[in-house]
Amino acid sequence: MSVGLELPENLLSINGTRLAAISAGIYSNKRDDLVLIELNQDSVTSAVFTQNLFCAAPVQIAKKNISNANPRYLLINSGNANAGTGRQGMISASDTCQALASITSCDSEQVIPFSTGVIGEDLPVDKIKRVLPELVKNLSDNNWLDAAKAIMTTDTIPKAISTEVNISGVTVNITGIAKGSGMIKPNMATMLSFIATDAYINKEIQNEILFNAINKSFNRITVDGDTSTNDACVISSTGKANNELIDRHNNDGCIAFENAITDVCSKLAQSIVRDGEGATKFISILVSEGKNTQECLNVAYKIAGSPLVKTAFTASDPNWGRILAAVGNSDIPDLNIDKVNVYLDDVCIVENGQRSVTYTELQGKEVMSQDEIKLSVKLNRGSSSEEIWTTDLSHEYITINAEYRT
Amino acid sequence: MSVGLELPENLLSINGTRLAAISAGIYSNKRDDLVLIELNQDSVTSAVFTQNLFCAAPVQIAKKNISNANPRYLLINSGNANAGTGRQGMISASDTCQALASITSCDSEQVIPFSTGVIGEDLPVDKIKRVLPELVKNLSDNNWLDAAKAIMTTDTIPKAISTEVNISGVTVNITGIAKGSGMIKPNMATMLSFIATDAYINKEIQNEILFNAINKSFNRITVDGDTSTNDACVISSTGKANNELIDRHNNDGCIAFENAITDVCSKLAQSIVRDGEGATKFISILVSEGKNTQECLNVAYKIAGSPLVKTAFTASDPNWGRILAAVGNSDIPDLNIDKVNVYLDDVCIVENGQRSVTYTELQGKEVMSQDEIKLSVKLNRGSSSEEIWTTDLSHEYITINAEYRT
Numbered sequence: 001m002s003v004g005l006e007l008p009e010n011l012l013s014i015n016g017t018r019l020a021a022i023s024a025g026i027y028s029n030k031r032d033d034l035v036l037i038e039l040n041q042d043s044v045t046s047a048v049f050t051q052n053l054f055c056a057a058p059v060q061i062a063k064k065n066i067s068n069a070n071p072r073y074l075l076i077n078s079g080n081a082n083a084g085t086g087r088q089g090m091i092s093a094s095d096t097c098q099a100l101a102s103i104t105s106c107d108s109e110q111v112i113p114f115s116t117g118v119i120g121e122d123l124p125v126d127k128i129k130r131v132l133p134e135l136v137k138n139l140s141d142n143n144w145l146d147a148a149k150a151i152m153t154t155d156t157i158p159k160a161i162s163t164e165v166n167i168s169g170v171t172v173n174i175t176g177i178a179k180g181s182g183m184i185k186p187n188m189a190t191m192l193s194f195i196a197t198d199a200y201i202n203k204e205i206q207n208e209i210l211f212n213a214i215n216k217s218f219n220r221i222t223v224d225g226d227t228s229t230n231d232a233c234v235i236s237s238t239g240k241a242n243n244e245l246i247d248r249h250n251n252d253g254c255i256a257f258e259n260a261i262t263d264v265c266s267k268l269a270q271s272i273v274r275d276g277e278g279a280t281k282f283i284s285i286l287v288s289e290g291k292n293t294q295e296c297l298n299v300a301y302k303i304a305g306s307p308l309v310k311t312a313f314t315a316s317d318p319n320w321g322r323i324l325a326a327v328g329n330s331d332i333p334d335l336n337i338d339k340v341n342v343y344l345d346d347v348c349i350v351e352n353g354q355r356s357v358t359y360t361e362l363q364g365k366e367v368m369s370q371d372e373i374k375l376s377v378k379l380n381r382g383s384s385s386e387e388i389w390t391t392d393l394s395h396e397y398i399t400i401n402a403e404y405r406t
Numbered sequence: 407m408s409v410g411l412e413l414p415e416n417l418l419s420i421n422g423t424r425l426a427a428i429s430a431g432i433y434s435n436k437r438d439d440l441v442l443i444e445l446n447q448d449s450v451t452s453a454v455f456t457q458n459l460f461c462a463a464p465v466q467i468a469k470k471n472i473s474n475a476n477p478r479y480l481l482i483n484s485g486n487a488n489a490g491t492g493r494q495g496m497i498s499a500s501d502t503c504q505a506l507a508s509i510t511s512c513d514s515e516q517v518i519p520f521s522t523g524v525i526g527e528d529l530p531v532d533k534i535k536r537v538l539p540e541l542v543k544n545l546s547d548n549n550w551l552d553a554a555k556a557i558m559t560t561d562t563i564p565k566a567i568s569t570e571v572n573i574s575g576v577t578v579n580i581t582g583i584a585k586g587s588g589m590i591k592p593n594m595a596t597m598l599s600f601i602a603t604d605a606y607i608n609k610e611i612q613n614e615i616l617f618n619a620i621n622k623s624f625n626r627i628t629v630d631g632d633t634s635t636n637d638a639c640v641i642s643s644t645g646k647a648n649n650e651l652i653d654r655h656n657n658d659g660c661i662a663f664e665n666a667i668t669d670v671c672s673k674l675a676q677s678i679v680r681d682g683e684g685a686t687k688f689i690s691i692l693v694s695e696g697k698n699t700q701e702c703l704n705v706a707y708k709i710a711g712s713p714l715v716k717t718a719f720t721a722s723d724p725n726w727g728r729i730l731a732a733v734g735n736s737d738i739p740d741l742n743i744d745k746v747n748v749y750l751d752d753v754c755i756v757e758n759g760q761r762s763v764t765y766t767e768l769q770g771k772e773v774m775s776q777d778e779i780k781l782s783v784k785l786n787r788g789s790s791s792e793e794i795w796t797t798d799l800s801h802e803y804i805t806i807n808a809e810y811r812t
Contacts, residue, residue: 054734054743054759084727086760119727183713307713307799311807321490321525328460337460351462354492355526393713395804401714402721402800 002275003024003282003371003391008148012173012304013141014196016040018240021150024127026080027117032150034128036100036135037074037194039236044203046073046210047234051242055090055229057082057123058113060171061097069109074234075100077112077128078151078179081230084120099129103136116179116192117153118231140154144227148177151192154400155179159271165260167253170243172199174260178268180231185310191218193233193268202247210235217265220388221273222304235261259342273389278397281313286376288385295332296386299377302330310393313373318364320349327377339380344373409679409688409777411795414554414566418579418600419547422446422644426544427556432532433485433523438556440534442506443480444599451477452616453640457489462636463488464519467503475515480600480640481506482520482592483534484557484585486547487636489660490526498529505535509542522585522636523559541776546677554583557598560806561585565677571666573659576649578605584674586637596607597624599639599674605663606655616641617662623671626681626794628710641667679795683802687719692782692803696789701738702792705783708736716799719779724770726755733783745786750779759798 008092018038027033047066049059082089094201097111162175162295180191214233246253274282285303288298303309306326312319342350344367415797424444433439453472455465488495503517568581586597652659680688691709696702709715712732718725734743748756750773757763
């Protein structure tokens with residue numbers, strides 16, 4: 001099940017990157033589960049990793065390698081998270097980097113490992129090593145869709161998007177892929193995303209742009225409120241577009257590029273929610289007229305995290321009492337519930353903390369029956385607003401997670 | 407469905423209280439849904455109410471009345487929460503108090519109203535008023551089980567318990583009832599509990615004892631992390647046991663009484679979890695060796711609140727990776743995951759942050775297949791420990807909440 005998603009089309013190659021995907025027999029023997037992304041020598045890479053303290057071995061190695069060397073290869077496997085695997089997990093992750101480095105004649109610290117899948121099982125290093133030579137041989141600049149497919153776990157559809165942006169008269173290409181559908185909540189998720197662009201950019205600026213973009217995209221989604229041990233978002237810029245350097249002195253270009261990256265991240269993040277485990281609805285929650293960003297987010301996440309609100313969405317039940325109970329439960333001590341308005345799309349269901357006099361159950365039912373719903377809450381106490389994206393909670397979520405060992 | 411619960415037996419009458427239950431046709435015409443508890447003139451009543459800012463009309467009236475007068479009557483209806491009903495809701499709640507006061511010749515502020523059920527629908531005041539005379543006529547000292555049944559909503563079984571405690575050579579009786587099974591999380595829940603005792607006690611001491619007892623019982627449970635708009639816990643002491651006054655100067659008696667009340671509250675709280683919506687397991691989560699109470703609770707609630715952990719329990723799947731991911735996600739910045747141990751009953755599944763070398767999947771599977779499971783987490787960084795109680799997340803929860811308008 002997924003809401004409003006189609007197979008990605010028209011993905012742009014990124015000059016300076018090559019990709020390959022192969023089956024190493026980790027996820028299964030029937031589909032690809034190992035991806036290699038090659039970056040040119042001069043590329044600039046930034047990354048953000050999970051905030052879960054129980055972070056997987058590849059995350060620890062990846063953080064170290066990225067800070068020590070300029071990445072040339074991203075090596076990603078699905079089917080095994082290499083998390084909770086202790087010292088052996090670290091050795092395994094390093095081993096795969098070493099093996100790839102010796103084939104490609106780079107430093108092993110220039111290989112960045114990523115894993116997603118089952119926690120607590122040893123990484124099958126031999127299976128990976130066995131296919132590395134063929135994986136390297138298969139590198140090509142137009143394998144983005146194959147890569148998007150190979151990193152999937154409980155995802156039902158690959159997630160990828162491309163866009164172009166004009167930087168001072170030069171066209172810059174951006175292509176991003178992502179995976180994730182459960183263990184999804186703010187501060188990243190069981191989510192991997194790899195974005196490449198041929199932009200020429202200063203590294204510090206790129207770090208800032210990635211941080212800002214994630215904050216408005218991957219950190220604004222929740223499926224089940226669980227944060228994974230492995231998530232990462234990486235952006236690599238190859239510089240091959242030969243645009244004027246994006247830095248602080250190139251303000252227009254910098255803004256245009258940041259907007260484009262934010263847009264790519266938002267669409268990828270939304271596609272993760274749309275493919276959320278058991279999702280039957282895609283719900284945008286907009287909290288406005290708050291005193292500040294944090295209280296808007298508190299209210300939004302309290303609504304998005306409420307199993308009672310989520311199941312009401314599944315049932316297409318305009319149960320505004322559950323929504324208002326979630327708002328009242330958002331830990332904002334001085335919030336005056338009697339000033340709160342709630343809307344489903346354009347229908348005002350709650351006015352001044354109680355059912356709107358103009359509201360009819362039929363109006364609410366109509367909006368709730370849609371696949372895509374915008375829930376707006378006006379706090380009537382300030383000028384901040386924040387939007388997040390979430391799903392409902394259906395039988396299918398239980399089936400997936402009570403039957404699939406993730 | 408419920409885990410390890412049976413119909414309450416041997417409930418003790420409390421000298422100085424009388425009860426009655428009747429069908430007013432609010433929940434349905436087929437069962438009782440209105441309860442009256444009468445308290446003698448000299449009784450001492452303490453209460454704690456929901457912390458949800460969106461609190462129902464009866465909660466607002468109850469708080470006011472309790473602070474202004476000595477309660478003589480508790481009037482409780484199920485089937486309608488009288489929440490989100492604005493000014494009309496306040497008028498309705500007051501109306502029912504007024505009507506009862508004129509029948510019983512007390513002050514209307516001596517009537518404390520409680521409601522539980524659907525949010526956002528007007529309270530059917532006329533239905534309530536119509537049956538009040540008969541309700542008063544039916545008052546009797548042995549109707550505790552009928553009262554426990556009449557306050558149920560999605561509960562599948564009535565919840566009640568009695569105990570005796572010796573206070574300086576005098577036997578004091580305590581009987582408590584409770585309702586609740588969804589919208590259950592710390593800081594009370596969609597939960598009502600009424601406890602009566604014939605103890606003779608100082609009011610300030612009783613307030614303290616109730617606060618402490620709730621903190622160790624009703625505030626240590628979670629079913630779905632939602633907090634309701636209506637919850638309340640009330641204790642009334644009639645003084646009829648003629649024990650030596652329980653106050654600060656009667657230390658032994660005070661401690662014995664507090665222990666007895668805490669025990670009653672714990673058993674009622676646990677019975678709410680055992681009857682949790684869709685519950686197939688009763689799970690105690692003990693977090694020990696923490697630096698302080700708060701971090702133990704953070705870890706415990708993060709585990710209890712994780713849909714992935716909950717569904718693993720439903721599936722009897724010893725998926726320790728999900729448990730460890732929840733621990734790593736508990737917002738304790740300096741927690742060292744490599745020192746954390748996790749046990750299912752006595753089976754050590756995680757040692758020093760990774761799968762215990764002695765652990766076999768079969769051992770975990772055996773514990774997970776039980777109806778009652780103790781999950782212990784040792785943080786290995788201090789001497790604090792806290793225990794909470796929760797349930798799994800099953801298809802039945804979705805069915806109840808996607809089909810029942812609560």
